[in-house]
Amino acid sequence: MLEHQTLVDFIKTVAIPCFPKNLRLVDFLKETSDKNGVVELLIQLPFPGNGLIPELESQLKEALVAKWPSQAFTIKVVQNLVAYETKAGVAPLAKIKNIIAVASGKGGVGKSTTSVNLALALRAEGATVGLLDADIYGPSIPIMLGIPNAKPVSEDQKTILPISSHDLEAMSIGFLVDEKQATVWRGPMASSALQQIVRDTQWGDLDYLIIDLPPGTGDIQLTMAQKIPVTAAVIVTTPQDLALADAKKAIAMFEKVKIPVMGIIENMATHICSECGHQEAIFGEGGAERLSTEYEVPVLGQLPLTMAIRSDLDEGVPTVVKQPDGPIGLSYRGIARQLTANLTRLGKDFSKGAQGIQVATWAPKK
Ligand SMILES: Nc1ncnc2c1ncn2[C@@H]1O[C@H](COP(=O)(O)OP(=O)(O)O)[C@@H](O)[C@H]1O
Ligand SMILES: [Mg+2]
Structure with missing residues (x-):
């Protein structure tokens, strides 16, 4: 033997x-x-x-x-899959092992696209996953998950049940409030709505809850850091200088509130032409890599700007579900593994x- x-x-x-x-x-x-x-x-x-x-x-x-x-x-x-410790002082949520916030400094860089596909990739890799759309000013996850008209119900008039889609537990601020109404909310109101939705949703036992944050580095993000037991954050950026400058602000904010940043996901890294397959770095090259070196945060992976990613989301069947073994599906799944592998740095046996x-x-x- x-x-x-x-x-x-x-x-x-x-x-x-x-x-x-x-x-x-x-x-x-x-x-x-x-x-x-x-x-x-x-x-x-x-x-x-x-x-x-x-x-x-x-x-x-x-x-x-x-x-x-x-x-x-x-x-x-x-x-x-274990629960990693979060900042002292914020009570953990009994049923959720780890909360991962997906953030970006700038809007429109693909934060929701990434949140949805990342959550589904973690599911495909074998975790139980919830997805919370916390983007009060532009909730887009109901459409991306193909459940635009879902109405969560409450059995006890205190908590709400998440909606199940593609084997994820999903909740969106968009299910609960009218977008036009929410856009005029001030920071504190938006922040308390976010806290409430995290705590009052009757999540099942989850290995990971992915939160799609609103873009920016303002009140909502800060409150979240102080009131919600977030394990780690991931930054989404494009290689464009403008987006990178804002991604830096986001990294700095998380450092300040002591939420570890587990990695950077570079979205729209290259453009792939759907006619001829030609690749072109329309937003510039190597941006995330430079950011990574400067802040010592690893790049988890890159996604191209490609028609399928957008059209699959518009249909409500994200690419990771539609083609889990295609190149895009495999990229997201590799990112999901690397992200959760990096959590082991947080130290826990x-x-x-x-x-x-x-x-x-x-x-x-x-
Ligand atoms: N890699 C990509 N390839 C093609 N389209 C993308 C990609 N990432 C995002 N998009 C599209 O760009 C738009 C903005 O993305 P979204 O995820 O909503 O950004 P954010 O949440 O950061 O505002 C959406 O229409 C989305 O489908
Ligand atoms: Mg969004």
């Missing part, structure tokens, strides 16, 4: 290119056991990683078979409560 430590020492030396950056597979090899001569490796992922399993299996298999050709192996991958078991087995050919 191969010793656990022998496998640990070997796996340390193996490159697993599909694994998220900055994480080592060996750190998540929890156990090695012998099941009637078959060596079973138990791998416990700290992020939702359904899309990773086939590649992980084949990359690991290749290495193990080369090293121990006559040994049979099973790998068991379990997923263990992830040794308990695994779920979502998947098994791959291989034996040497006789």
Whole structure:
């Protein structure tokens, strides 16, 4: 029987290119056991990683078979998504493990587009996910999720039930208030509406709640930081200088209120022509990378400006749902994994409560 430590020492030396950056597979090899001569490796992922399993299996298999050709192996991958600590002083929400705010300094950069596809990508990777549209001044998630006329109901006259769409739990300020009315609200009113909607929605048990914030760095964002237990933030920007300047303000704001920024998503990084497939960097190049270097915040990924992303949302069937294995779907899913992998930086041990078991087995050919 191969010793656990022998496998640990070997796996340390193996490159697993599909694994998220900055994480080592060996750190998540929890156990090695012998099941009637078959060596079973138990791998416990700290992020939702359904899309990773086939590649992980084949990359690991290749290495193990080369090293121990006559040994049979099973790998068991379990997923263990924990709640990370948030700032002291804000009471956590009982049913929500982690709240991730999606922010941008500037409007129109694709914050809602990113929020919706990111939430669905986390779902596709195996997490339970809620999505809250908190953009009081321009709620667009009901349309993007294909539920523009949904009316949430209340069973107890105190709390409201989220609407289910594409296997997400969704709530939007747009379901509850008239947009024309909300646009004249002042900061404090908008902020208290946001707090209320987060707390008064009857969320189920969620691994992640994604909040699509209104653009900007004003009152609403600050109140949220002080009153809602946000685990981390993600910044959406385009490569354009104007958007980057505002993204900087957003990063600085989160730093000030001590909400860790887990990464930057560069949207509309290039334009892909739907006729000929030609790519062009119409908003400039390398912007997010420069921002990343300056603020030491990683770039989680890039999305092109492409017709399908827009038209799928207009139809209410976002690209991640329509083509989960297409290039755009895979990009969002890779971003979702990297984002949640980066949360492990927040430090918490992830040794308990695994779920979502998947098994791959291989034996040497006789
Ligand atoms: N990568 C993209 N490719 C094509 N269209 C996009 C992309 N990102 C956003 N859009 C479109 O741009 C518009 C603005 O995006 P949206 O997500 O609503 O921005 P924000 O929430 O930042 O105001 C929408 O019509 C959306 O469909
Ligand atoms: Mg929006």
